[in-house]
Amino acid sequence: MLGEYRxxxxxxxxxxxxxxxxxxxxxxxxxxxxxPMRELAVRLEVNPNTVAAAYRILRERGVIETAGxxxxxxxxxxxxxxxxxxxxxxxxGVRDLGDGSPDPALLPRLGEAFAAVAERYAREPGxxxxxxVDPEFAALARxxxxxxxxxxxxVAAASGSLDAIERVFLAHLRPGDLVAVEDPGWGGLLDLVPxxxxxxxxxxxxxxxxxxxxxxxxxxxxxRAVVVTDRAQNPTGAAVSEARAxxxxxxxxxxxxxxxxxxxHGHAIVDLPVYPLAGVTDRWAFVRSTAxxxxxxxxxxxxTGDAVTVDRVSGRQRLGPGWVSRLLQRTVVHLWxxxxxxxxxVARSYAGRRDALVRALGExxxxxxxxxxxxxxxxxxxxxGAVAGLLQAGWAVAPGARFRIDAPQAIRITVSPLxxxxxxxxxxxxxxxxGPARPLSYG
Numbered sequence: 001m002l003g004e005y006r007x008x009x010x011x012x013x014x015x016x017x018x019x020x021x022x023x024x025x026x027x028x029x030x031x032x033x034x035x036p037m038r039e040l041a042v043r044l045e046v047n048p049n050t051v052a053a054a055y056r057i058l059r060e061r062g063v064i065e066t067a068g069x070x071x072x073x074x075x076x077x078x079x080x081x082x083x084x085x086x087x088x089x090x091x092x093g094v095r096d097l098g099d100g101s102p103d104p105a106l107l108p109r110l111g112e113a114f115a116a117v118a119e120r121y122a123r124e125p126g127x128x129x130x131x132x133v134d135p136e137f138a139a140l141a142r143x144x145x146x147x148x149x150x151x152x153x154x155v156a157a158a159s160g161s162l163d164a165i166e167r168v169f170l171a172h173l174r175p176g177d178l179v180a181v182e183d184p185g186w187g188g189l190l191d192l193v194p195x196x197x198x199x200x201x202x203x204x205x206x207x208x209x210x211x212x213x214x215x216x217x218x219x220x221x222x223x224r225a226v227v228v229t230d231r232a233q234n235p236t237g238a239a240v241s242e243a244r245a246x247x248x249x250x251x252x253x254x255x256x257x258x259x260x261x262x263x264x265h266g267h268a269i270v271d272l273p274v275y276p277l278a279g280v281t282d283r284w285a286f287v288r289s290t291a292x293x294x295x296x297x298x299x300x301x302x303x304t305g306d307a308v309t310v311d312r313v314s315g316r317q318r319l320g321p322g323w324v325s326r327l328l329q330r331t332v333v334h335l336w337x338x339x340x341x342x343x344x345x346v347a348r349s350y351a352g353r354r355d356a357l358v359r360a361l362g363e364x365x366x367x368x369x370x371x372x373x374x375x376x377x378x379x380x381x382x383x384x385g386a387v388a389g390l391l392q393a394g395w396a397v398a399p400g401a402r403f404r405i406d407a408p409q410a411i412r413i414t415v416s417p418l419x420x421x422x423x424x425x426x427x428x429x430x431x432x433x434x435g436p437a438r439p440l441s442y443g
Contacts (some may be wrong), residue, residue, distance in 0.1 A: 005021070007035075009112035010046055012053035019058055023074060030076045036066060039375065043320065062175030062197020075197065089388055090396035095417060097426075098398035100234065103416035106349060107295045108340035110331065110377040117330045132314065132323035135156050136333050139254070141288070141302040149284050152277035153304040156314050157324040161263055161289040162188050162311075164303045168285045169196060171312035173225055173258050180218035180226035182210055184403040184410065185375070186234045186263075189227060192269040202405040205233070207371045209240035212247040219251070225259035227250075230274050230294075232266025234371025235403045237354070239266065239372040245275035258311075260284040268293035270372040271347035285307055290332055293341050300328050350374045351422070353415040360427035365433050376413045381435035389433030395426060 005027045009015035022028035034040070037055060041048040046227050058064040066072045090096035146152075158164035173179070175197025181189060183202035185267055193200045201218040203210045203226070210228055218226065228248070231239040240248070252260060260281045264274055267288045278284045285305035300358040303313065317323065335341065354370040361368045361378065370376040380386040381398075387399050390411070400410035411430075418426070 007040060007044070009044065010050075012057060015040075015044065015046075015051060015054035015059040016061075016063075019054070020061075020063055023063060028074050028285065030074050032074045032132050033070075034072045034074070045372070046373045058099065058172055059176060065176060068420055076194075080136070081390040088391055088396045088399065094391060094394050094396050095422075096396045097413050097415075097417060098396050100398070100412075100414050101296065101416060102292050102377065103349070106341075106416075107293075107345050107401050108335055110295065110335075112337075113331045113334040114342070116334050117327055120330065121327060126326045130326070132318065134326050134329040137302075137329040140262060140333060140336050142304070145286065145288075145302075145304060148274050148276065151284075152307060153286075154310045154311050154314075156303045156317070156411060157329055158287075158301045158303050158317075159299045159314075160291060161265070161287050161301050161322055162192060164285070164289075164301045165189065165261055165263065166192055166196070166301070167313045167442075168259070168261055168305070168309060169193075169198070169225065170284060170316065171309055173198060177225070178218075178221065178223040180215060180223040181405075182227070182229060182233065182238075183405045184235055184264070185227075185405075186229070186265075186408045187402040189301065190403070190405065200405060203417055204234065204407070207236075207238050207369065209233070209238050211242075212244075212251050215248060216251050216254075218257045219258060223258065225261065227261045227263065228277060229268070230262055230264045230276070231270050231272055234265060234373070235374055235398070235400070235410075236377040237370040237373045237377050239270065239272045240275055240277075240390060242273075248277055249400075249417050250282045252277060255313060256280070256282050258283075262286045264288045265292070268343045269346050271344055271351070272372050278305075282306065285313075286342045291334075293343070293346060294332065294335055298328060298332065300324060300332050301429050350415065353418045355420070356420070356423045357413065357415055357427060361422050361430060364427055364431035366427070366431050370415075373413060374414055374416045376415060377409045377410055378413065378430060378434060379408055380433075381409070383411060383435065386411050386430075386433045386435065390429055393429040396431055 005022045008018045037051040038048050041051045064072045065075045088098055142155050147248050177198050178201050179193050179198050180203050181200045182205050200222055201223050203218050204214040262278055269292045283306055287301055287303050289301040334357045357376050358368045358370045368376050368378045381399050390397050398412040
């Protein structure tokens with residue numbers, strides 16, 4: 001227990017800081033058991049309540065975890081290597097189908113929008129003290145969500161979906177809380193949850209979204225929050241159907257205290273309608289990013305939710321970055337107002353490539369998913385072997401390990417770089433690399 005490291009301090013904050021120094025220096029390793037509170041109190045000649053307070057501070061900061069009679073131990077550190085780094089670098093001559101980026105040809109040109117915003121800025125420079133959300137940005141975003149049946153709520157802006165989700169987490173959750181996440185699911189989210197000291201609980205899904213029984217099981221296991229992708233789920237392409245939405249709302253209605261976060265990942269790139277779950281629970285947030293339709297580097301996402309959640313998010317944001325650049329917000333407004341993106345045409349383009357690949361794989365005896373969005377999910381018997389085989393054949397794909405907790409092995413193929421002539425050769429290569437056919441199943 002603790003080896004040679006000596007915890008020191010007389011006050012709770014000092015004792016907690018001593019433990020954190022040991023963790024930071026590596027002298028206290030993940031999994032190492034801390035002394036029982038009374039034992040440490042005797043050693044430090046302090047009241048046991050002081051040690052209890054120190055341990056509580058450490059738990060809240062995500063430094064330690066307590067497992068009943070087994071005592072308190074140092075938590076595993078958040079992975080220093082993100083899931084996103086589990087990518088296959090495409091050497092010269094190899095086509096990269098693994099990075100998940102949109103097709104640049106489908107993104108709008110930004111020169112006109114930037115010029116218009118710069119001209120306005122010359123007349124009305126953005127200064128301190130202005131509203132953090134541009135009024136026109138908020139009005140257009142809210143009108144679009146109203147049209148899609150998203151419950152009424154104030155609007156905030158964030159620097160992308162993951163930034164919005166993190167801010168909502170921090171508004172309501174604490175280290176150690178359980179978060180229900182889709183499995184397979186977005187690698188960034190699967191990294192974020194443990195990085196905040198929280199614990200993911202996997203929820204299996206199919207083409208129509210999270211399975212109601214799996215969500216119920218996660219909530220009964222103690223999940224205090226759930227994240228659901230409405231459309232173009234990454235990596236499977238799942239989209240919540242009207243019937244599934246009704247089932248999920250029924251489950252959530254029995255857990256009104258749970259924080260619900262919806263990520264409308266497919267907004268403006270899919271032609272399937274959205275069926276929001278928001279409003280069933282007391283605390284909720286609905287997020288839409290501009291990344292996939294307008295460009296990942298814009299770093300603007302829309303967030304709405306119940307008044308308490310949005311107020312907490314906005315208040316904390318004011319104490320940090322303050323606001324998302326109003327120049328970027330107004331650029332997005334210009335893109336929205338000028339119809340710079342035709343969502344139906346974008347959806348048709350991605351669907352044509354995605355459906356052609358799924359169909360070609362099926363003809364070769366390989367089952368694949370891809371109901372919406374820009375990705376195709378292919379279950380395989382040997383993930384590492386499939387990735388290596390495809391790399392040798394000239395195709396770099398994403399290993400499923402970036403997106404899985406308990407789900408079976410698979411690979412993710414992003415269709416945005418594909419042309420019609422690529423479909424057949426790629427399907428041939430996948431069929432050779434995928435190994436024996438396996439039942440078509442996410443979980």
